[in-house]
Amino acid sequence: MRLLVSADTHLGSPIRSVALRNPDLGDRLKQVSRDTFVEIVDLAISEQVDALVLAGDIFDNGYPDLKSRAFLITQLARASEAGVPTVLIRGNHDALLDHKAHGDLGPNIHLLHKGSPTVEIGDAAFHGLSFDAAHVAKSFLPDYPRPVPGKRNVGLMHTSLDGAPGHDPYAPCAEQDLMAHGFDLWCLGHIHAPFERVDGPVLAVMPGIPQPRHFGERNGGTVTFVSLDKRAPEFERRAVGRLSFSECALDLSACSDQQEVLRTLRDSLFAAQVSGREVAVRLHVTSDRYGAELVTELAIEVLDSIDGVFLDKVKSVPPTRQAGSKTDDLVRLMRKELVEEGFRQAALQQLEELRLAMPSEITDELDEDSLDALLEEAIAEVSLTLHAGASR
Numbered sequence: 001m002r003l004l005v006s007a008d009t010h011l012g013s014p015i016r017s018v019a020l021r022n023p024d025l026g027d028r029l030k031q032v033s034r035d036t037f038v039e040i041v042d043l044a045i046s047e048q049v050d051a052l053v054l055a056g057d058i059f060d061n062g063y064p065d066l067k068s069r070a071f072l073i074t075q076l077a078r079a080s081e082a083g084v085p086t087v088l089i090r091g092n093h094d095a096l097l098d099h100k101a102h103g104d105l106g107p108n109i110h111l112l113h114k115g116s117p118t119v120e121i122g123d124a125a126f127h128g129l130s131f132d133a134a135h136v137a138k139s140f141l142p143d144y145p146r147p148v149p150g151k152r153n154v155g156l157m158h159t160s161l162d163g164a165p166g167h168d169p170y171a172p173c174a175e176q177d178l179m180a181h182g183f184d185l186w187c188l189g190h191i192h193a194p195f196e197r198v199d200g201p202v203l204a205v206m207p208g209i210p211q212p213r214h215f216g217e218r219n220g221g222t223v224t225f226v227s228l229d230k231r232a233p234e235f236e237r238r239a240v241g242r243l244s245f246s247e248c249a250l251d252l253s254a255c256s257d258q259q260e261v262l263r264t265l266r267d268s269l270f271a272a273q274v275s276g277r278e279v280a281v282r283l284h285v286t287s288d289r290y291g292a293e294l295v296t297e298l299a300i301e302v303l304d305s306i307d308g309v310f311l312d313k314v315k316s317v318p319p320t321r322q323a324g325s326k327t328d329d330l331v332r333l334m335r336k337e338l339v340e341e342g343f344r345q346a347a348l349q350q351l352e353e354l355r356l357a358m359p360s361e362i363t364d365e366l367d368e369d370s371l372d373a374l375l376e377e378a379i380a381e382v383s384l385t386l387h388a389g390a391s392r
Contacts, residue, residue: 001124001152001228004044007055007189008209008220009037010093012068014060018214018280018312025280025310029213032242032278034071036211039240040223041075045082047225051121052076052084055189055207056091056131056158069096073105080108085121087112090130091158091189092170097130112156118145124228127183128156131171139173147182152228155183158190178204185226185233193219196235203233211241215282215312218245243278245312252287253319258298261290265302272309280312292316338375347375 011033019026044052059068076086085108090097099111110119112128119126125148129140140157147153159171161178170190178186179199186204194208209220221241227234250268255261272281285295292314299311337343351374 001050001122002047003051003053003154003185003187003226003228004040004047004049004223005053005055005187005205005207005226006040006210006223007158007187007207008057008091008192009033009040009054009211010057010060010209010213011037011072012060012065013213015213021313022311025312028278028310029211029243033211033213035242036240037072037075039242040210041079043223043238043240044079044084049084049225051124051126052079052086053126053154053156053187054086054088055156055187056089057093057189058088058091059094059096061093061095065096066102069102073109076109077106080106084108085110087119087121087126087128087154087156089113089128089156089158089189090132092131092135094131114143118148120148120151123152124154125151126154126156131158136171137169138171139177140171141173141177141181144181152185153183154185154187154228155181156187156189159188160190161188175204184228187226192217194222194224194237196224198232201232203235205235207237211243212245215245215280241277243280243310244274245280245282246272248272248281248283250283250285251319252285252290252295255287255290261295262298262302265295265299266306269299269302269306269309273306274308278308278310280310282312283314285314285316286319287316288318290316 013030013033015026015029018029041052058072059065079086087110088097089112096102097105097111099105105111110126111130112119112126113130114132117127117129127145129143140159144155157171157173157178159173160169161173161175175197179197179202184202186202188204188206191206192209192212193206195206197204203226205224205226207224208222209217210223212218212220221239221244222237223240225236225238248268250264252261252264255264268283269281272279283295283299285292287295295316296311296314299314303309303311
């Protein structure tokens, strides 16, 4: 038996943090999330897998976006008509999958939940439990069925496992307990970077987000094929995302005028093109004359003539220089202030106030772990302004 495993499609995600910086990129990301799901169904059909497995967070939120639900049903019906059944569970974002509110998804589309946690397809028994609330603080594992004798047993779970950086503890489950439950394969969702765990004959697969939505998810863009024909399951990752995120370092220190900046930008952005795929670029600029705002404006102009490349963000820092100037003394005093406990607590409080006022998509970039990076970015902007003023 061969399966195609995916999770965390997040259909209907508003992409707010990216869209605020670049509305064109935001619009494109909304479309490519759908295009990528179509590609996943195409793969399931062309590869003639025995089942398509979706481990939660197919949708992004619980708002009544029935167009997204209709899109999902249309695509899964296409797989069903081609002889590929789908097995899926609800993740913490998936209120729209509530069959009680909106009806069943269709023939050969099996939504597993507490009332119907198991379905048998061929030689395999699939087991899964769905989120019924936005957050579950305890492990689902004790409530999972026992393995069906004589079958290959496959578990679907949406979980943060033992925890991961940047992820709240959703349905936490100790990895060693998961692998000892008696199933042959675990298909997992929630963590957007792909990984696999192997313990003897047991395999656990986190396929990752198939279409990254922002720079922090650039390690996604995959699904996983799993074969259950041998004693131990075998896996193969497959790239599917239509749009990727990449970094580009750009040294503008030697540019004497705006024309040279434009030429350098054009060369770098052309080089960022990827055949057959779109890319969003984050520029890391080194310059003592050109700040992030100006470089952003110039890059947008350049990108009008470059297909398939979008600007995600520009970060600008001054070049390394010998210390001793008054501007460097001021920056040094600012850095000293950063490590003062009172300053740090005040900064964390302001950060939390911003998190409460911002949409959830933006708060991903404003967590406590990002404070140091935000402060460094601010110092760099101040230093750039000071040195630019001193050089005039």
